[in-house]
Amino acid sequence: MTTYTRSVTASFGNTTITQNVNTTDTVEVTVSMPGNVTISTISASNCSRTPASMSSGSTCTVTFSGTGSYSVLFMGSSGGKEPVFYRATLNGNVSSASVTAPTASSVTFDNPASADTTATVNLSATGSGGTLQYACEAGDTTPDNWQSGSTFTIARGSSGTVYARARRSSTTNSNTVNASRPGFLTGDTAVSATSSTIAVGATSASTTLSSATAGETYAVRVNNGSSNLATRTGNGAISFTSSLPSSGNTSTYEIFVRRPTSTGGDGTTYTATNDTFTVEMTSQDTTPNSFTLQNVTNAGLSTVYQSVAQQVTGITGTVTVSVSGEGSPQVRIGSGSWTSGPTTITNNYYINARLTSSASNSTAHTATVTVGTYSTTFVVTTVAASGGSSGGTSGGSGDYGIEVYDTDGTTTVLSPSTRYVNFMQGPQTITVPGNSTVLLQQDMTGLTTDNCDLAFTDFGSFVFSVARVTTGAVSSQGFELTNPGAGSFVAKPYILRF
Amino acid sequence: MATLLESDYQFRVVEVSDRAWLEAAMTTGIYTPDDAISYIGEWDGVSDSIPSNTHVHFSVIISKVSDNIPLAWFLTHITDSSVYRTAIAMHPDARGQGHYRPIASETAYWWFYRCPLDIQAIVNIVDTSLVPKIVSPSHYRTIHTEGNLVYRTVTKEEDEASRA
Numbered sequence: 001m002t003t004y005t006r007s008v009t010a011s012f013g014n015t016t017i018t019q020n021v022n023t024t025d026t027v028e029v030t031v032s033m034p035g036n037v038t039i040s041t042i043s044a045s046n047c048s049r050t051p052a053s054m055s056s057g058s059t060c061t062v063t064f065s066g067t068g069s070y071s072v073l074f075m076g077s078s079g080g081k082e083p084v085f086y087r088a089t090l091n092g093n094v095s096s097a098s099v100t101a102p103t104a105s106s107v108t109f110d111n112p113a114s115a116d117t118t119a120t121v122n123l124s125a126t127g128s129g130g131t132l133q134y135a136c137e138a139g140d141t142t143p144d145n146w147q148s149g150s151t152f153t154i155a156r157g158s159s160g161t162v163y164a165r166a167r168r169s170s171t172t173n174s175n176t177v178n179a180s181r182p183g184f185l186t187g188d189t190a191v192s193a194t195s196s197t198i199a200v201g202a203t204s205a206s207t208t209l210s211s212a213t214a215g216e217t218y219a220v221r222v223n224n225g226s227s228n229l230a231t232r233t234g235n236g237a238i239s240f241t242s243s244l245p246s247s248g249n250t251s252t253y254e255i256f257v258r259r260p261t262s263t264g265g266d267g268t269t270y271t272a273t274n275d276t277f278t279v280e281m282t283s284q285d286t287t288p289n290s291f292t293l294q295n296v297t298n299a300g301l302s303t304v305y306q307s308v309a310q311q312v313t314g315i316t317g318t319v320t321v322s323v324s325g326e327g328s329p330q331v332r333i334g335s336g337s338w339t340s341g342p343t344t345i346t347n348n349y350y351i352n353a354r355l356t357s358s359a360s361n362s363t364a365h366t367a368t369v370t371v372g373t374y375s376t377t378f379v380v381t382t383v384a385a386s387g388g389s390s391g392g393t394s395g396g397s398g399d400y401g402i403e404v405y406d407t408d409g410t411t412t413v414l415s416p417s418t419r420y421v422n423f424m425q426g427p428q429t430i431t432v433p434g435n436s437t438v439l440l441q442q443d444m445t446g447l448t449t450d451n452c453d454l455a456f457t458d459f460g461s462f463v464f465s466v467a468r469v470t471t472g473a474v475s476s477q478g479f480e481l482t483n484p485g486a487g488s489f490v491a492k493p494y495i496l497r498f
Numbered sequence: 499m500a501t502l503l504e505s506d507y508q509f510r511v512v513e514v515s516d517r518a519w520l521e522a523a524m525t526t527g528i529y530t531p532d533d534a535i536s537y538i539g540e541w542d543g544v545s546d547s548i549p550s551n552t553h554v555h556f557s558v559i560i561s562k563v564s565d566n567i568p569l570a571w572f573l574t575h576i577t578d579s580s581v582y583r584t585a586i587a588m589h590p591d592a593r594g595q596g597h598y599r600p601i602a603s604e605t606a607y608w609w610f611y612r613c614p615l616d617i618q619a620i621v622n623i624v625d626t627s628l629v630p631k632i633v634s635p636s637h638y639r640t641i642h643t644e645g646n647l648v649y650r651t652v653t654k655e656e657d658e659a660s661r662a
Binding site: 037 | 551
C-alpha cells in the first residue's frame with residue numbers, strides 16, 4: 001500500500017498528470033486553480049475521490065478498487081457572461097496488487113468490569129494486497145467471523161480458549177494464535193465490618209459494612225467458613241441468627257463477596273475478603289439481688305400457704321430456678337403455673353413459693369428456693385396447740401361471753417373485758433406491681449369484718465383497694481391488695497384478729 | 499420538437515424564430531437574443547459526445563408540457579462531465595408563478611438521468627442581484643461566494659440520494 005502525493009495546477013484547456021498505482025494505493029493530489037477559482041466539480045472514473053468539490057490549493061484523496069485506466073477531472077470556472085473553464089486531470093493505470101498474508105502475533109484482552117471483554121488481534125506483519133480482515137472466536141480453532149476491525153467482543157467464561165487469525169484474501173490466511181478465555185472477576189475485597197457485643201441470651205447479632213462496592217453481594221460466614229449466615233448488597237447492616245457465640249465467649253466471622261455478572265463476576269461464587277469481625281456475648285449473671293420470701297406463722301394444719309411474690313432482679317439471660325424442702329413445695333414464675341421445678345426465670349420476673357403446712361402444731365415446713373446461685377427459704381409454721389388441759393372456762397352469762405383461765409385455774413387470760421389482738425399475719429413488706437393484685441394469703445375461717453381487719457404501717461401516698469376472699473380453697477383465701485395505678489408501691493400490712 | 503425534462507416541463511433548442519420572444523424575456527441586457535441564437539448548433543441535446551477539454555453552450559427554451567407556452571430561456575455550459583448553468587431569462591408573463599425551482603429540479607433530472615452525456619455534476623452560478631431567490635433545490639451545496647455570485651453544486655450521487 002503506497003500513498004502517492006502529487007500536485008497540479010489547472011489551466012485553460014487542461015493540465016494532465018499521470019500516476020500509475022496498485023489497487024491498494026492512494027493518491028493525494030493537491031490542485032491549484034488560476035485566480036484561485038473554486039474547484040467546483042471533481043469527476044472520477046474507475047476510482048473514488050474525496051471531496052467532490054473543494055477550494056483551490058486543497059488536497060483530494062483518490063482511492064481504487066478495480067484495475068485498468070482511471071482518471072480524475074478537476075474543473076473550475078470563472079463567473080461572468082462567458083466563464084473561463086480551467087481543468088486538471090490525474091490519470092493512470094490501476095494494477096492488481098499482489099496479496100501476501102499477514103502474520104498474527106497474539107490475541108489480547110482488556111479487563112473491564114463487565115460481562116464481556118474486548119479481544120484485540122495483534123499482527124507482527126500486516127501483509128499486503130487484498131483486504132485485511134480479522135477473525136476471532138472462543139472455542140473455534142478456525143475462526144471465520146471475518147471483519148475489517150481487529151477487535152471482538154468475547155464473553156467471560158470459567159474455561160476455554162480464544163482463537164484468532166487474519167487474512168488478506170480468502171486464500172491468504174495468517175497463522176492462528178490463541179489465548180485463554182478471560183475468566184470471571186472476583187468481588188472487591190476492600191470492605192470493613194464492625195465488631196459488636198451482644199447480651200447474653202441474644203438471638204441475633206449484626207455487623208455494619210462500609211467501603212463495600214455498590215451492586216456486589218456480601219455474606220457473613222464463620223471465619224474461613226463455607227456457609228452464609230446472612231447476605232446483603234452494598235453498604236449497610238447485616239443481621240444473623242445462627243453460629244452466635246455462647247455466653248462469655250467471642251466468635252470471629254469473615255465477610256465474603258460475590259460479584260454480579262453485569263460487572264464481570266459469575267454471579268454465584270462468594271470469595272473471601274479476609275475482612276473479619278468479632279461478636280462477643282457477655283457473661284451470664286446468675287446471681288440475683290437478694291430477696292426474701294415472706295414466711296407464714298400460726299398457720300393452720302395441713303394447709304397450703306403461699307408467700308408474697310418477689311421480683312427477681314440482677315440476673316442476665318435465663319436462670320434456672322429450683323425448689324426443695326418440706327410440704328411439697330412449689331414455685332411460680334410470674335403468672336405461670338405452680339411447679340415443683342426445676343424451671344427458669346429471666347430478669348424482673350416475679351417468683352413466689354408455696355407449700356403445705358405441717359399436720360402438727362408449732363411445726364415449721366421449710367422450702368428452699370434457689371435462683372441461679374442464690375437461695376432463700378420460705379417457712380410456714382403451724383399454730384401452737386390450744387391451752388393446757390388444766391385450764392378451765394366458765395360459761396358466759398347474758399352479759400358476758402366466755403372467760404379463759406390460765407393453768408392455775410384462777411387467772412383470767414381471756415374475758416370480755418380483756419380482749420386480745422392477734423397478729424394473724426405480719427408485719428411483712430410487700431411490693432404490689434402496677435395494675436396488679438397481690439394476695440395476702442390467710443385462712444379466713446371464722447374471720448369476719450367484726451373480728452378481723454388489715455392494718456398498715458410504713459406506707460406512703462398511694463391508692464389501692466382491699467378485698468376479702470373468704471371462699472374457695474384456703475390457699476386462695478386472704479386479703480387481696482389491688483393496685484390500679486401504673487407504678488408499683490411497697491407496703492407493710494398486718495392481718496389482725498381481735 | 500420538445501424534449502421532456504422530468505414530468506411537467508420540457509425544452510427545445512433555441513431557434514431563430516424565437517428572437518421576438520427572447521427580446522421580451524431578456525430584460526437585463528446582459529444577454530441578447532443574438533447571444534442565444536449564436537449558440538445554436540454547439541450541441542443538439544441528442545448527441546452522446548462533445549469535444550473534450552473545451553465547453554459548449556446549450557441554449558434552450560423551457561415550457562410546460564401542459565400548454566407548450568414558452569416560459570424561460572436557459573443557458574448551460576457543458577464541459578466534459580459537468581454542466582454549469584449560468585443564465586436564466588424568465589419571460590415577464592411567467593415571473594412570480596413559482597417556476598424557477600421546479601425547472602431547476604427537472605433540468606437536473608434530465609442532465610443526470612436522461613441526457614445522452616455522462617454528467618456527474620451540476621453547478622449553478624447565480625447573481626443574487628438579478629435572481630434574488632435561491633433557485634437550487636435544498637440539497638445543493640454552496641461551494642463558493644464571490645460578490646453577488648453564488649456557486650451551488652450537486653453531484654449525481656448526491657442527487658440520487660436526495661431522490662431516494
